[in-house]
Amino acid sequence: MRNDTLNALILRHGDRMLQDAGWPPCVDMMQIAPETMPGWSVATGSLDAAQILALVTHLCQPLTYGRAGLLTASARRLAGTPARLYLYPAKGFMPPEKLADVQTLHLPYAQEWLTAAECDDLLAFLKASLTQIAEIVRLDAHRLAAALKPSVTPRLLDRRFGDWRVLADEYEHENWLDENDTDVLDAVLDAVLVRGARFCPILLTVVNERREEIEAAGVITDMLHFPGDPARRWLDRRVLREVVSEARATPAQTE
DSSP: OOOHHHHHHHHHHHHHHHHHHTOOTTOEEEESOTTTSTTOEEEEEEEEHHHHHHHHHHHTTTSOHHHHHHHHHHHHHHTTSOOEEEEEEOOOSSOOSSGGGTEEEEOTTGGGTSOHHHHHHHHHHHHHHHHHHHHHHHHHHHHHHHHTSOOSSOEEEEEEETTEEEEEEEOSOOOOOOTTOHHHHHHHHHHHHHHOOBOOOEEEEEEETTTTEEEEEEEEOSOOBOTTOOGGGTOOHHHHHHHHHHHHHSOOOOO
């Protein structure tokens, strides 16, 4: 199964965390191995001297005065210069062992404005911020992935109407969100990570109990639901009508 929706959720989560932490919109999250290790992410982009100063000033707010003063003083020395900070994934032949190994920060010609110690301190400070964000995204990716897969108790509905039984089960299937659906992605992230919602597709099946045959089936996608919710809160009436119509159109077999 493709995991396009999971990737979109992870990237959106990372981008939101970057912005909440004070990083400018020109910095985005990128996954390094979305197919094999979803959630391992790295920040990419570049910042000019003014953006570096604004970011460092913001990130230094919770620090003690001495530490904050040294870092902001270094950032101020870059103001008005062509200094530019580049963020990109580390290059290597083998996958990284630690998340911190993934992120690279590079400040070309830094020696023109900073001492080696000042440059190392400033880059380490900024990298620590990115690593903290990436670690949260990595851990939350596990929760997002679990919410998109069938749970250990996938049955959500079991109703009988005469000879027909309507079943609803969480189902291994792809949702259809992508990175352009930002409002929906935000709603799903908040529901799953804050309120414990599920975002797994649901298979609706109509079974003829007398003939012991499946008469029709359909999949409900892109539907949030919470454990214990009544069916009326998540049941897609359009899909239900389609499977019921298909079941009714199935020719009756002569016993």
